[in-house]
Amino acid sequence: MTRPRRWVPIAAAVLALALAACGRSAGSAGSTAGNVSPTKGLTATTAAGTKPVASVVWAVYRDVNSLDPIFAFDYPENTADSLMCESLLRQSPSGALQPGLATVTHPSSTTAVYTLRPGVKFWDGHPVTPADVVYSLNRAADAKLGGFYPLVFQRVKSIAATGSNQVTITLKQPDYWLDGELASMPGIVIEKSVAQQQGKNYGTPAGKIMCSGPYMLKSWTPGVGVVAVRNPHYWNTAVRPQVQQITLKGVPDNNTLTSGLLTGAINGAYPGGLSTLNQLRASKAVRVTQGPGWSSDLFIVSNFKGVLGSVKVRQALSLAVNRQSIINSVYKGAALLPRWIANPGTFGYGGQVFAKAYDSSPVLTQNLAQAKKLVSQAGATGKTITIGMSSQLSDIAAVAGAYSSAAQAIGLKAKLHSVSAQNYINFFTDPKARAGVDGFLTINYGDYADPAALLSTIVLPGGSQNYDNYNDPKTTALLEQARGTADPGQRAALVAQAEQLAVKNLPWIPNVQPVSVLITSKNLTGAVASFAYMFAPWADSLGGTG
């Protein structure tokens, strides 16, 4: 399951004009010119904190809307849920699947057995039981509740308690992608009795929640923040959080975030494309860490009947766009040049296989001469492509501008179809809004570290983001086979082949691969620095510097 990042419409977006950028500190991993190595200069974890800290304010880009994991899809909700709640399996900072509340075995290709780890218990001291697990998963799978994850359970036939500490999932078809999902929001286990008693109020400001994580909910006042405190009875005694209280506060404005970080009013954040990143890098008050990202910045081809229906034109456009300028202007260096549609940060398994295949794929760089040739071969010279964008979203507008000049440089005409910031989301949801638009822009990520998580939604027939019935039988076959392959290495080889095909056929065009950015006060350390913070506890080792 994948979704576009919500492009934040900020009322005072104009504010971004202030706070001039300064130099960047030496030793930061900011200098990414030509840096395409999956891991070079990136750290997935920061050194564990050693000193107790009373209270930390952590910024998210807007207020948290729900603490119910079935309604968590976007940065604020994921950050809050992953801080306090735990899923059946867990994604490590490097993306590898690890035991969470349970360990998993696969007795056959259509059965998965999850065994609860000894001593797992909720904040209230009640043990986590198979009944809680069955209830939580069925809840996530139930379309009638209006949650976002029923499609994840498409291949599930039944979920049943098969022992005092065991849950068995029986599948209609082999599905080795399910474990990844169960290490993410749909796999979060909540206490059945509390959820039933709360009913519709579960996870709302009026209701309460019951999870098992190292931090527990203390209070939630919309507009003020979600306050979590250390769980003194956390079942996993190997984990001893150093921070007593963490407040998640919605800070929609980049300049407010920047000044908050500089003055210490905010102690940490995982910001998206932040215009003031260079200023923060230069500051002595904060530390900027770059970790592996799992999201991709992409050009969505939403119309294969127009000019972009020709693969040559898509290739030409991909060759013509100036990706380095996007990395410099939009990401302030916190992104990599792409080789695939997937971000290399997503290589959570089959590491060697992926790394080898990835390194053998060419870096997507600019080549205008070849691009022009392709356009004329396709007979597309002088034709127009229409790009959906919003001039109110400065990052989107910058990338759209890069595509517009790329198109013009190779003999195409480009038309920018601009909508308001609030309506940008309609390109994703409303076929009428997409009518007449050849493509638009997104940052997209899957629920778990697997290149296939994103690709499958784009290229598979019926995929949630397959906007114009893209169908390449070869790619489809590779991905379907991968989904049913138990061995991680073999699965990785199949996915790698699919990625290599996709970057030739370009169902979508990769722009850049953002890295995950972590900013904390200088005296704080230990937060997860990779994109894993979206899906698994990220503050277990957070604490003061010694």
Next chain:
Amino acid sequence: MLGRFLARRLAMLLASLLVASFVIFAALYAAPGNPVAALSGGRSLPAASLAVLEQRYHLNDPFFVQYWYWLSGALHGNLGISITLRENVSTLIASRIWTTAGLVAYASVLIVIFGIGLGVLSGLRRGLVDTGTLLLTAISAAIPGFVAAIVLILVFAVDLGWFPALGNGTGFVGNLQHLTLPAVALAISSLAIVARVTRAAVRTESGREHVQTAVSRGIPARLLIRRHVLRNAAIPITTITGITIASLIALDAVIETAFSLNGLGAYLVQAAESKDLAVVQGISLVLVTAFVVVNLIVDLLYAVLDPRVTLGSRAQ
């Protein structure tokens, strides 16, 4: 007399609220996009989930039916439920209203003290004070709130560290400290306008014949200014101050966002973006009411300040 006047104003308030609620509802309804899209962040939902959400929030009903749902609820004191937070709108508004009220009140106090004060001072004292005030107000009138916010944060929060950069703070002193920069940012351009109008009013009144006569008869300056100049200048000053303060209610959205304050204005923007209709309607009603009440107070003040004005008299 006062009773009839207030009754009429109350009827006008209700009519304004009804019209405003309809116009806002219609505008938001007509704007493209739907709340479910905002809710799901553009990810595709299974048809069954979609149907559940649409039914829960009456999204497929015709416009007038939807409006009626809202209106009949509102008449029973139920402002509805926020789609994004799934909580009562009245609770959500109640938790934010004091931030906005505090901010607007603080800014109003600044405007009244410094705006009127500067205006009177420069109206009475020609020369350096007057020129200085003119220059200062010319500059500050041209500073939009969001620019003032940036500069104030940069100078007083980041560089000097005198005031916090964001948030509400706790306790009265904490609140005051946290609201100072926002209040200054909110007041700064309005303050200049009030100062300018006050100065002009004071100048005009000082030049009047009866004032000049009083001067020539040797009436003490203090008495003269209080009785003859300020009293007569009070009407235009009250008018401009009232309008300015009422406009602060609309302006504060930008300031609240910039300072990450937990107020109604920032919430209104946020709710409008996610098409959370019930919240937008609820906040709008509060803001419209506040606007009308401020104007009512101004009208009442006219009658107090100038006996020639009778309450509720129609314009001649």
